[in-house]
Amino acid sequence: MAVSLRDYQEHAVLAVRQAYLSGKRRVLVVLPTGGGKTVVFAHVAGATAERGNRVLILVHRRELIRQASRKLTDAGVKHGIIAPGFTPTKDPVQVASVQTLARRLEDPRYAAPDLIVIDEAHHAIAGQWATISAAYPNARLLGVTATPARLDGRGLGVDAGGCFDDLVLGPSMADLIQRGFLTPAKVFAPAEAPDLDGVRTKGGDYDAAELSELMSQPRIVGDAVEHYARHCPGQPAICFSPSVAHAEATAEAFRKAGWRAQAASGSTPGPERDAAIKGLETGAVQVLCSCDLISEGLDVPAVGAVILLRPTKSLGLFLQQVGRGLRPAPGKTHLIVLDHAGNTLTHGMPDAEREWSLEGRKKRGKAKAPPVSQCPTCFACHAPAPKCPECGHAYQRAERAEAEVMDGQLQEVDAARLESLRRRPLKDLLREATTRDQLTEIAKARGYKKGWTFHVMKERAGRQGALV
Template sequence: MAKALAAFQSGKKRPLVVAATGAGKTVVFSCIAQRASAKGNKVLILAHRDQLIKQASGKLRDYEVQHGIIMAGFTPNPNAKVQVASVQTLVRRLKKMRFIPDLIIIDEAHLSAAKSYIDIINHFSKARVLGFTGSPCRLDGKPLGADSGGIYDDLIQAITIRQLIDRGFLVQPKVYGAPQEIDLTGIKKSMGDYNTEQLAEAVDKPRITGDAIAQYKKICPGAPAVAWCVTVQHAQHVADEFNAAGIKAVMLCGEHDTAYRDAALRGLETGEIQVVTFVGILVEGVDCPAISAIILLRPTMSLSSYLQVIGRGLRPYTNAAGVKKEVCYVLDHASLWRKHGFADEEREWDLNGEVKLPGKKKDKEKGVDLIQCGGCFAVFEPAPVCPNCGKPVETKARKLDQVDGELVEITAEMREAVRKDKQREVKGAKTLEELQRIAAQRGYSPGWAKATFEARKRTREKYRPARPKEPSMAELQSMTLEQLERVANEQGWPRDFPSEFFYTKGAGAQPDNNQQTLGGF
């Protein structure tokens, strides 16, 4: 909150606050709304889902802030200095609005590059804007910075998942994943992500669902879990299979009302339900600390959604029996850890939608020998005992073997080794066709290969030695054959130029040939 205030005081009009899932963004901006309204300012809070709007309203009530809700089904309170509005509802009512805000607060601000948000901000052009997001990146690649056509003029990095874990506000994610990547060859992309129908066909298979059930029973049996699926039909199939295996499960989707959703999440807390399969609805605006396992069954290009889904399970929790949640199990059947890294990695964001992992050194290793524990299936560098469970292991290091359907714990060392392998492959690609092949295999955006290839060309041009000044005709005619060969090499002229010029127009030519010109050279 102090950083946002300092940004406004320094002259910024539209700062964006990046705070990890679990950092209490709703609490922070509700507090800001309270203080701003107490000073006579009018505050507009924007959100795009009904649960986010109700969540913000609930926090404002906790702070005893009188407010109105602008959304279908709610009675307006136009006299309140704070209004919580549905973006979809407000954009249709703009011309009728008499409420003129001094401050606009945007929840899930990475969405605010959309036209509906732009229309609202342009309509209230004199208002200051304060955005909040956990990850300032978009699938469509649209930048959020004002310099690139976006909204925001400053980025404030508040707190990260790693920092929240270190301070005890979140639990550590413990990732189990498949050693090999899922083959998504041939699956097209739509709106920046994988085509839903084709993706569902690829992953909604008995073997994959069966693996998910078997690994849940093996790694974290009984843990309150949510499973991220592709479509409603896929989510229902997964729930049905869990139920058939004696594990109580229900499916949630956008068609279910708030009461049904809340009942399902309460079931996770009481133990009445063990697994909730879902599509989209639990990505944002869900506060259920009992969730102790995340089952990833949906490949995605979206880093933002990936981080938000894992964030559902990172909140600390102690159940009715007094058992404290120590970790959150992430069962990654979609190999998302390969594409997006660990959720608790430190990331450096910017307003152009770029993200990088700081502190990465140049690759000097050829590979990493790994040991897999036969007791807990953790993966680690050679050691006499497993650092996870203490079980003695073979002293001879071996390469990691994949067992069909088997998940293994993905350690930081293993992820780093994979990252370096992928980096080496890209560096080794010399042609545009090779880069396009890598892009197709990894599911990168269509423009990645060309952009990478062109960037390399620009770098080569930038650092290429300056070409010497081209000699005049008189200078060329006075040169020896060796001098002409050196000049031709420096200028990039044809290989046969030196001898042809020397004997036809230069010092080695007959007197009558010296009257000719350079012609086509």
């Protein structure tokens, strides 16, 4: 093998081997984004081929073929590619996209595999995956993912309607940050997260067209440009948009502010897309505004900031997007996350500890996000603490009490209410809040300073011409 494995990667490989030896046939490996999932499966594929067996590596999108192929080459594993434009080879390791393979299952040029590897295995429930595993019933399965859950929280285990019968858990993102394999992230979110109440859900996530419209408000895009200039001016940044048009408009807004920005999406021609990504590495492009294309797969260690403009219900998508910036690089002390989508408030800090199982989360659809505090002074998001780690803002007792409640068992009860108090437009909340207690609740949820409630009460009293 040309690439040596890190200790935790080696443990994962050993655990997979152990699982197969103990009679399991379909093993799912969980490693955080940036933990080297591709390195792990490339290693397993190479070792399997060396013992005379055939391996089929499946990726769910064509763009990911190249990445898998590169990692296999790095690991010294000779392989063929099953995709339009590639000549079939006899290599024992083959890489294919699900779409292509599903159309060529009957093709006699491809021998049945002994091991099927599924990259980004949280997608491994769609009909195409089922068709493929049904076509090769004798093959063992190895899935890899950073987030082993579906959008609705269901797990990927057989009992939950998925395909896997064993789980190998690698280290957490926090572990990898602590050991220096990933860069720590500083997250900033705007004072007001976008109001997603009216946005429809399509295919389990927010409707892209409606999101695009919502997130195109000049205030939001302008905020993104302003925060970039404030927190990470000139740093190579990737911006995630809900639509191609949104990515293009955002790039234009950055250019108008004097930054070198470019948009790229799934419909951008290959060479142009590659040039844009290369530009991020060389500095020719400062802000790459993307749609869909590169949530997974894009790998530029120099990236110092990610800008989230696409709210999502998918924890996986959120972590993948943040993960684009977590690779360490010389001189890089941390990643800046500008979360204009409010995803951190929905899903928790990227490096929060999360418990995974094959069954999935206990309550379907109700994601229990780890608690997050947002500093009212600098708008940093962080795990609940007495002081803001960014600016040192000391939380008032009331704010701290809230953080403590969120940290404990009571969190489940209040999470939805808290979320709505944080997300809904202030003017609506003010209209509904008639008592001091209700105002105090709003102030706490949104992290306003102690005098805010008093101020509102005073203003109201003044307007009514009477004392309350």
